[in-house]
Amino acid sequence: MAIEQGVVEQVSDAQAHIRMQRSPACASCGSRHMCYSDSNEDLLVEIDNTLKAKVGDRVEVSMPTGSLLRLSVLVYCGPILAMIAGAYVGQTWAEALGAEPTPASILGGIIALTAAFIGLKRYDRAAKAKGRFLPKMTRILPGQPAIDCPVTPPADNR
Incomplete structure (x- = not known):
């Protein structure tokens, strides 16, 4: 604490x-x-x-320090992992359709990163309303x- x-x-x-x-x-x-x-x-x-x-x-x-650690991991690691996963999904999807994988992986990474930030913002609002963190x-x-x-x-x- x-x-x-x-x-x-x-x-x-x-x-x-x-x-x-x-x-x-x-x-x-x-x-x-x-x-x-x-x-x-x-x-x-x-x-x-x-x-x-x-x-x-x-x-x-x-x-509580547990809250600090959990929140730090969520804020710093969440968007990075989402971007990597989005790039992978974009590349896999493009290869399955026979399209160029590089632009699809970039687009997939950007979409996933944007979704992660939107998700974090919503989580932040809900946490403030509940008094968490x-x-x-x-x-x-x-x-x-x-x-x-x-x-x-x-x-x-x-």
């Missing part, structure tokens, strides 16, 4: 915006699209505020904020 710490910077509806320091694990994270970077070191992550954390709270955020707030930590970050207090509406 990948575990990071951060400070709640903003709370809105059922979401919390948490400022965390960028770690080396961020480069390979399958959920990095959920993070907004405003510097080279800090990340602003929007996650469900399941623990009802308040602005200024130090929290622990986790993500997203980081989760696991606990509120006692003490002072773990990192130096400007915590913006809520607006005073007087």
